[in-house]
Amino acid sequence: MAGNRILLKISGEMLCEKEGFGINPTHVQDFAQQIKEGLAQGNAELAMVCGGGNFLRGAQIAGDEIGRITGDNMGMLATIMNALALQSALERAGVETRVLSAIPVNDLAEPFIRRRALRHLEKKRVVLLAGGTGNPYFTTDTTAALRALQIRADVLAKGTKVDGIYSADPEKDPDAEFFEEVTFLDVLQKRLRIMDSTAVSLCMDNSLPINVFNMKEQGNIVKFLSGERLGTMVV
Ligand code: UDP
Numbered sequence: 001m002a003g004n005r006i007l008l009k010i011s012g013e014m015l016c017e018k019e020g021f022g023i024n025p026t027h028v029q030d031f032a033q034q035i036k037e038g039l040a041q042g043n044a045e046l047a048m049v050c051g052g053g054n055f056l057r058g059a060q061i062a063g064d065e066i067g068r069i070t071g072d073n074m075g076m077l078a079t080i081m082n083a084l085a086l087q088s089a090l091e092r093a094g095v096e097t098r099v100l101s102a103i104p105v106n107d108l109a110e111p112f113i114r115r116r117a118l119r120h121l122e123k124k125r126v127v128l129l130a131g132g133t134g135n136p137y138f139t140t141d142t143t144a145a146l147r148a149l150q151i152r153a154d155v156l157a158k159g160t161k162v163d164g165i166y167s168a169d170p171e172k173d174p175d176a177e178f179f180e181e182v183t184f185l186d187v188l189q190k191r192l193r194i195m196d197s198t199a200v201s202l203c204m205d206n207s208l209p210i211n212v213f214n215m216k217e218q219g220n221i222v223k224f225l226s227g228e229r230l231g232t233m234v235v
Contacts, residue, residue, distance in 0.1 A: 004042070004043050004044050004045060004154065005044070005045045005047075005121065005151065005152065005153045005154050006044050006045065006046050006047070006153060006154065006155055006157055006225070007047045007048070007049065007144055007147060007148035007151065007153040007155070007156050007157065008046060008047070008048045008049075008157045008158075008159060009048070009049045009050075009051075009140065009141060009144035009156065009157065009158050009159070009195075010048065010049075010050050010051065010158075010159045010215065011050075011051040011053055011054075011140075011160075012050060012051040012052045012053040012054035012055060012078065012079070012082055013051075013053050013054050014027070014031070014050075014159060014161075014215060014216070015027055015028055015031075015050070015054050015082055015085065015086075016054040020054070021054060021055070022054060022055065023054065023081075023082070023085050025085075025089075028085050028086060028089040029089050029092075029093075031086070031089070031221065032086065032089035032090045032092065032093040032095065033093055034219070034220075034221035034222050034225075035090060035093070035095060035126065035221060035225065036090070036093045036094060036095050037222045037225075038221055038222040038223070038224065038225025038226050039095065039124075039126070039225055041222065041225070041226035042225050042226035042227045043227075044225050044226075044227075045121040045122070045124065046121075046126050046127070046225065047117065047121060047126070047127040047128075047129060047147065047148075047151055047153065048086070048126065048127070048128050048129065049079075049129045049140055049143050049144040049147055050079055050082040050083055050086060050128065050130070050140070051079060051082070051139075051140040051141075052075045052076065052077075052078030052079040052081075052082060052132075052140065053075075053078075054078070054082070055075075055078035055081065055082075056071070056074050056075050056078050057071075057075055058071035058072030058073075058074065058075040058136065059071065059072075061074065061075075068136065068137075069136045072136030072137060072138075073136065075132070076102070076103055076131050076132040076134065076136075077103070077131075079130050079131060079132055079140060080099075080101055080103070080105060080108070080109065080130040080131055082130075083099045083101070083109070083128040083129075083130035084099060084108060084109075084130075086128055087099050087128055090126055095126055096123075096124070096125045096126070097125060097126045097127075097128060098110060098120045098125050098126075098127055098128065099128045099130050100112040100113070100116065100117055100120075100127060100128070100129055100130065101129075101130040101131040102129075102130070102131035102132060102133055102134030102143075103130075103131035103134050105131075109130060109131075112129060112131070112134075114150050114151065117129070117147075117150075117151050118151060118152075121151065127151075129143070129147050133146060138198070139196050139198070139199065141158075141195040141196050141198075141199035142196060142198045142199045142202065144156055144158075144195075144199065145195075145198075145199040145200075145202040145203050145208065146202065148203075148208055149202070149206050149208060153208070154209075155208070155209050155210070155211050156203060156208055156209070156210045156211070157210075157211045157212075157213065157224065158194060158195060158210060158211070158212045158213075159213060159214075159215030159221070160194075160212055160213070160214060160215060160216075161214065161215075161216050162214055163178065163213070163214045163217075163231060163232075164178060164179065164180070164212045164213060164214070164230075164231035164232030165178075165179045165182055165187070165192050165194055165212055165231075165232040165234070166178050166179070166192075167179070167190075167192075178232075179232050180232060180233070181232065181233045181234075181235060182232060182233075182234055182235075183234070183235060184200060184201075184203065184204035184234055184235070185204070187200050187234055188200055188201070188204070194210070194212050194234070195210070200234075203234070209233055209234060209235050210233070210234040211230070211231055211232070211233055211234075212231050212232045212234070213230040213231030213232075214230070214231060
């Protein structure tokens with residue numbers, strides 16, 4: 001692990017069954033338990049951005065009836081639901097947590113204020129960054145890159161279903177080659193689809209390393225948070 005302030009991006013689908021919908025409380029609980037153990041073993045300061053694809057993606061729902069901007073707004077609201085579920089599970093596990101939202105939902109979450117986020121991190125609270133960037137036409141990958149830079153994270157970690165970056169999709173191609181380290185340019189030029197190109201470019205331009213690792217492998221979140229090197233580094 002590159003440093004001890006981590007921004008962990010997880011997709012909404014990590015909270016539900018494969019290709020499923022909504023939230024599976026067992027996944028969320030297991031996830032919270034692993035975060036608790038990992039934080040206790042290591043010395044990490046953890047902020048998280050969770051996607052909303054388990055409920056809805058703006059580009060997918062957009063059409064004649066629901067416009068793209070409304071779809072994206074709905075997608076951003078979905079990320080707030082996920083953050084609240086994670087907060088609840090983490091607090092039940094005994095981990096102090098704050099949700100900071102880019103969209104004001106004052107009864108449910110604090111507004112995203114950079115210095116406030118930093119203060120929570122210093123106090124070892126897990127900071128859940130919800131509501132995306134607050135703007136349509138962005139993704140939560142880009143949100144994660146932006147917020148990682150704003151909070152001066154040492155690394156942007158992306159928890160996925162595969163072990164890291166391969167030359168091809170390992171679920172489809174058994175000959176896919178695994179890479180321990182790749183450059184940002186490799187990711188962009190070879191179109192290794194770990195994150196959208198806006199997010200990767202933002203990290204490249206600001207020298208923020210990305211660590212892609214398998215979050216579905218039992219125990220990996222604990223290992224990752226306690227400092228073990230996992231997956232692929234993009235540098
Ligand atoms: N979204 C947005 N602006 C943002 C972040 C997210 O409009 O800054 C919307 C967009 O519609 C996106 C949805 O929220 O499809 C859910 O986020 P994402 O698709 O990144 O979730 P994931 O695939 O990571 O679960």
